[in-house]
Amino acid sequence: MNPIRVTIYSRGGTLPHLCGSNFFHSAELFHIIEKSPGQRPFMAVATDASGRELGHMLAFVYSHGMWLPPFRYWQGRVYGEGDYVDDARREEVFGELLKAVTRKLRRRLCFSIEFSDLSKKMFGYRLFRENGYFPIGWMEVYNSLHSMAPRDRLTSKMLHRIDRVAKLGVETREVETDADLHQFYKLLNGFYRFKMRRVIPSELQISHFDKSDKARVFITTYKGRVIGGSLCLFSEGNAYLWYLASRRKSYPHLHPNMMTIWHAINWAWEHNYAHIFFLDVGLPVPHSPFRDFILSFGGKPVSTYRWFNLMPSWLNAIASRIYRE
Numbered sequence: 237m238n239p240i241r242v243t244i245y246s247r248g249g250t251l252p253h254l255c256g257s258n259f260f261h262s263a264e265l266f267h268i269i270e271k272s273p274g275q276r277p278f279m280a281v282a283t284d285a286s287g288r289e290l291g292h293m294l295a296f297v298y299s300h301g302m303w304l305p306p307f308r309y310w311q312g313r314v315y316g317e318g319d320y321v322d323d324a325r326r327e328e329v330f331g332e333l334l335k336a337v338t339r340k341l342r343r344r345l346c347f348s349i350e351f352s353d354l355s356k357k358m359f360g361y362r363l364f365r366e367n368g369y370f371p372i373g374w375m376e377v378y379n380s381l382h383s384m385a386p387r388d389r390l391t392s393k394m395l396h397r398i399d400r401v402a403k404l405g406v407e408t409r410e411v412e413t414d415a416d417l418h419q420f421y422k423l424l425n426g427f428y429r430f431k432m433r434r435v436i437p438s439e440l441q442i443s444h445f446d447k448s449d450k451a452r453v454f455i456t457t458y459k460g461r462v463i464g465g466s467l468c469l470f471s472e473g474n475a476y477l478w479y480l481a482s483r484r485k486s487y488p489h490l491h492p493n494m495m496t497i498w499h500a501i502n503w504a505w506e507h508n509y510a511h512i513f514f515l516d517v518g519l520p521v522p523h524s525p526f527r528d529f530i531l532s533f534g535g536k537p538v539s540t541y542r543w544f545n546l547m548p549s550w551l552n553a554i555a556s557r558i559y560r561e
Contacts, residue, residue, distance in 0.1 A: 238284040240329060242336040245279045252281060254292050256319030259450045259471035260353075261294040268448070272441040274299040278340055280318075280333045290325060293318035293333040297344055298435045311435070312341035312349035315515075317359060331363040338367050338545060349545040353515060357540045364543045370556040371541040375520040375527060378513045379535040381475075381505040386498075389534025397491065398498055406490050408456040408464070408499035417443060419462040420455050420481075427481035437479070442467065452503070456482070456496045464492030466500050468512075475504035475512040493529070501533060 245251050248267045259265055261279075269277040276297045282290040295314045318333055320326045341349050352374070354360070364371070379386070387395065411417050421439040428436045437445075445451035445467060456464030464482035468475055477500055482492035504512045517527045520539055531537060546552040 238286075240282050240284065240290060240332045242280055242282050242332050244336060244340050245281065246276065251279060252289070254279075254281070254319070255289055255321050256292070257472055258316065258319040259469060260315040261292060261319040262450075264448065264450065266294055268441060268444045269296050271444060273438050275435075275441075278337065280337050280340070282329045282333055289321055291318055291320035291322075291329040291333065293330075293337060295337050295341060297341065297346060300435070309347040310345060312337075312344070312346040313435075314349075314351045315353050317351070317354050327360060327363070330360055331366075334360065334363055334367055338369075342545075342547060345547065347547055351543040353513070354540065357538075361541075367545070368549075368552060368556075369543040369545045370552070370559045371543055372559055373520050374540050374542045375517050375524070376513065376515075376538045376540050377517050377527065377530045377535040378511050378538065379501055379533060380511055381501070382510045386501050386505050386534065391532075394532060398494065401491050401495060404458075404490065406456060406458050406463075406492070406495050408454055408495050411446060411453045411455055414443075416455055416462070417446060417453065420453055420465040423462055423465055423483065424467075424479060424481045428479075437467075445469075454496060454499055454503070456492050456499070458487065458490055458492075463487050463490060464496040466496050468500050468504070470504075470509065473510050475500070475509045477512060477514050497530070497533060 248270050251263050251266065254263055266277045266279050269275050278295045278297065279292060280295070281292040284290055293314065295312055298311045298313060300309050300311055314337065317330050320329055338349060351369070353376070411420060418439065421442055425436055442453060446453045450470050452468050454466050454468065455462050466477055467479040468477050470476070477497070480493065480496060482496060484493055501512055514530050514535070517530055518524055527537070544555070546555055
């Protein structure tokens, strides 16, 4: 078997041409993250002895603020398992990329490294374990858009609620101006400010996404005021709802979350995407109001793993024992 060499790039100007179509591991997303304050991208590229690309993986490093010392820490994040040229060697190449990315992010003193949204629950199980990761059971939800119109998946009660709120003047649309974008950023920033695990994208980053063909920013308005919004990404024929925010406590009777999600689902269906995935619906606990709300749009729940690696090593060892299966 040909040896595999992994090179990690941290500057967009040095990136080689990359094969594949996965937006979460693309050069375009690399450049967007590179231009975003408080974040840094690392692209790991695997090649064979002749220099031919075998696959690549994009990892982000985020800076988090906190109230207690050390007041700031770093988190590494990878969505999915990467993009590969040859599926027959997918897991083999993934193992080399995983090893290189883990070593790099640990040298960057990342308090945690997280892999999520893998294609299969058991993908890379042995390789994650060998590299010191431990799994936490997670829940994902996705809606199929290719076999039935979204309205046909809703209950009559949900349809009535959506139609009633729309008649009150609530509407969802793409952002059209810089002022729209700024209002969405203010809403997002306020919504996620005290959520520990969430990284709030900068206004500049949202602007870059808005200019990309692989992303859309939607806002929900009522009487000219932004009361909800979402950021959706698109990759390989599927849509992904990445961020969702609303003023649901200020406008509970207008159901801004409901209207925002409903528009995103319909937009993806009208533009012929096969599925829409909701990237974070939380732990697979028996009763989750948010997950039940997402499922009310006709989605399907999928049990999966998220893989974590913590620093220092003793903390990672304790967590690995706690989540040992």
